[in-house]
Amino acid sequence: MKRIEAIIRPDKTDRLIDRLEEIGISGLNITEIKGYGAQKGHSETYRGVTYRIRLRKKIKVEIIVEYTDVDRIVEAIKEAVQTGEVGDGKIFISDIENVIRIRTGEEGAVAL
Amino acid sequence: MKRIEAIIRPDKTDRLIDRLEEIGISGLNITEIKGYGAQKGHSETYRGVTYRIRLRKKIKVEIIVEYTDVDRIVEAIKEAVQTGEVGDGKIFISDIENVIRIRTGEEGAVAL
Amino acid sequence: MKRIEAIIRPDKTDRLIDRLEEIGISGLNITEIKGYGAQKGHSETYRGVTYRIRLRKKIKVEIIVEYTDVDRIVEAIKEAVQTGEVGDGKIFISDIENVIRIRTGEEGAVAL
C-alpha cells in the first residue's frame, strides 16, 4: 500500500475532497500545516507595504491506498488543484506496510 | 524501526495514552486531524435536521518503536479504543530508517 | 529521497528555520503536535503545587530532500536546537519514493 500526501492551498481543499469522493477513494485525513517551497523567504506587498513572508498556511491531505490506485489519484489531485501559479503544492508518495481496521481487526488492503 | 500511526476518536485519547504508558512505550506524539473512512459523506441528524457530514475530528497518535514491539502495541491500541461501532479508527504501519536523540547524538534503536 | 522529521521545542523553531534557509534547503513544512519522550509522565512544580505533566507542545519540522543531503541537514538541526537539557527532541529519517510539483508536473528529485 502507499501513502499519498498532497500539500495544497487551503482554498482548494473542498474542491479536492469533492474530486476524491467522485473517483471513489475509501478514506482520507487532513492536517493544517505551514510551509514554504522553492520561493521561500520571498516578499509580498499588502496595501503598499512589503512584508517578507516566511511560512504560509497549507493543508496536507493524506490518502492511504493500494499501489495500483496511486496514478489515477495523483492525476485527480493535479486536475483539482493546479492553477499554474507558483505555490500550487507538492505530492509525496511513500510506502505503507500494513493497515488495520480497529473495529474488525481486518488487516492489509481489505482494511482500506 | 517502525512507525505506528493510530487514528482514533478524540474521546479515546486519554485511555489510549494511559494504556501505552502501562505497557511501557518510550515516547509518542499526537496531532489533531480531520478525516473520514469508508462511510464518507454520510448524513447525521441533529435536532431534527439532517446534515451531510464530511470530515470528523480525529486524533492521530504516532509511536516510533523497534519492530519487535509492533504487535503488542497494536494489540494494546485495539483493546484501548475498540467500541465495535463504525469509526473506531485505523492503524497504519510504516518503516523508519533512523532515529537521532538530539541531546546526546545517539542514533538507532538506542535513541528511542 | 528521504523525509527528515525533527520534533523540537517550540521556542527553537525560528532559529531552526533560519539555519535551514542558510544552508539552502528547498522547502519544509511544520505541524503543531504534542508529545513526550523517555521522561514521560514526570511531574513538575508550579507555585508550590506538583502537577503530573503528560504531553508537552512541540513543533514537527519536516523536510523532504535528496538522500545525499541528509547528513548535513541533520548536523544543522542538532547545531540549531541542541541545549543539552532533556527534551531537546528527536529526528526521524524515512524513505520517500516520489515527489511531484503540482504546478509543472515534474517528478522526482527535480521536483524538490
Ligand SMILES: Nc1ncnc2c1ncn2[C@@H]1O[C@H](COP(=O)(O)OP(=O)(O)OP(=O)(O)O)[C@@H](O)[C@H]1O
Ligand atoms: N522539500 C520540501 N519538504 C517539505 N515540504 C515541502 C517541500 N517543498 C514544498 N513543501 C511543502 O509544500 C508546500 C507547497 O510548495 P510549493 O507549491 O511552493 O512548491 P515549489 O516546489 O516551490 O513549487 P512552485 O515553484 O510551483 O511554487 C510548501 O508550502 C511546503 O509546505
Ligand SMILES: Nc1ncnc2c1ncn2[C@@H]1O[C@H](COP(=O)(O)OP(=O)(O)OP(=O)(O)O)[C@@H](O)[C@H]1O
Ligand atoms: N484510506 C485512508 N487514508 C487516510 N486516512 C484514512 C483512511 N481511512 C481512514 N482514515 C482515517 O481514519 C479515520 C477513522 O477511519 P474509520 O474508523 O472510519 O475507518 P473505516 O475503514 O471507515 O472503518 P469503520 O467501518 O469501522 O468505520 C478517518 O476519519 C480518517 O481520518
Ligand SMILES: Nc1ncnc2c1ncn2[C@@H]1O[C@H](COP(=O)(O)OP(=O)(O)OP(=O)(O)O)[C@@H](O)[C@H]1O
Ligand atoms: N518513540 C517516539 N515516538 C514518537 N514520538 C516520539 C518518540 N520519542 C520522542 N518523541 C517525540 O519527540 C519529542 C521530544 O522527545 P525528547 O526530546 O523528550 O526525547 P527523549 O528520548 O526523551 O530524549 P531526552 O532524554 O533528551 O529528553 C516528544 O515530545 C515526542 O513528541
Ligand SMILES: [Mg+2]
Ligand atoms: Mg513554491
Ligand SMILES: [Mg+2]
Ligand atoms: Mg468509517
Ligand SMILES: [Mg+2]
Ligand atoms: Mg525526553
